[in-house]
Amino acid sequence: MAKSKSIFVCQNCGNESPKWMGKCPGCGNWNTMVEEQKMVNTQPQRAVTITNGNKPQSITEIKSSAYERYDTNIAELNRVLGGGLVKGSLTLISGDPGIGKSTLLLQAAGAIANKYGKVLYVSGEESEEQIKMRADRLEISHSNLYIVAETNIDLIEAHVNDIQPIFVIVDSIQTLFKGNISSAPGSVSQVRECSNEIMRIGKTRGIPFFIVAHVTKQGELAGPRVLEHMVDTVLHFEGERTQEFRILRTIKNRFGTTSEIGVFEMRGIGLKEVLNPSSMFLEETNFTQEGSSVIGIVEGSRPVLVEIQALVSETKAIMPRRTAVGVDVARLNLILAVLEKKLKIPFYNCDVYVNVVGGLNLDGTYGDLGMALALISSIKGEPIKLEKTLVVGEVGLTGEIRPVSFCEKIVNEGSKLGFKNFIVPLKNKDKMDMKGSNIVGISSLKECFSKVF
């Protein structure tokens, strides 16, 4: 028989304890333990016997099959999903409030309803009329698109049985609840239980589900980490609410590569895909400005060019500021240390600000050299002397310039966009098929410094 038991669950990390505690022993956060009810099975465990069905098979006997996918009619969304929405998959999309999650999903729902069949949009946050108003604004209207405002997971299952949709959207997981759990919607137990239910509903019927999830103030997914482990794909929608462009990033994907990005622009009539992000990011770039350089990175399968800006100003403060937007502060500190030590440029009495234009977050080391040049350019008050230059390269601790992967792809993209000069790691240049005097291979920061200033 199942019995209900009272336990305390940390709302931050999901750690469980029989007693209330001020500080969670799991994650160390204060005041995050909340009382929840847990069902415990009091019956003794019986030995399990293998019946028919799932016996282990040799890998050579298992048939491989390609994933069947739906085209969402949004190329950038298809791209981050690895080539379309896989049938029977479970996808989580997270992002700050107002970033455009509901808008994107309504657009995808409209396209799939139009092309393939019935789509069910379950909203726990907005009424049917509110969604209808948004759909009117986006010019989405199709008899195959069903909307319901519902938060009870059992009733959602009933709607799925009733309508038999081919695709379901749940907006958002934090509003759902299961009747037999006493804790409030959004609590760890509810989120965990409702996601389990959604997985069961989707996987047993082969219906793909999209779940919207909120993020905490720190930008992490609210609720248990187990949510991320459970789903097939995790997407994160990011960007500045005050700017038009938005970036959809793959965090995890069982059906494609991660680190793929999709770029969108928020317009009056919904999200519009940006098929060539580089030209958009570089729209306002002034190549004769000091403290700026253009770098290339590779996101998933395509090269993206962005401008990196630096501002270095003298200060009398004992602890000068180091502020970085779009790059890791630790990376910035490392580059500053190498510049001080190897090029003898003093930054210790300066405030340093670095910004990646357009709201892109750079991870990886593609932007190291570009960042170093922008910093030197700002402290010297001189722009890079070469005309329209693209910079790629990782900076090592000894001041050497290390090669990066897919350098040729970045240089190709640069020449398409009209760049005149390319500064690349020497090792990359040696392997390139492309030749030309405008591609400069360098092996150390010192050498680079003498060539561009």
Ligand code: TYD
């Ligand atoms: P929304 O999809 O509701 O965000 P989320 O679900 O992530 O919270 O998007 C909300 C914002 O988008 C809102 O501030 C208005 C803006 N918006 C547009 O600019 N154009 C549009 O066509 C739509 C539908 C929304």
Ligand code: MG
């Ligand atoms: Mg929303």
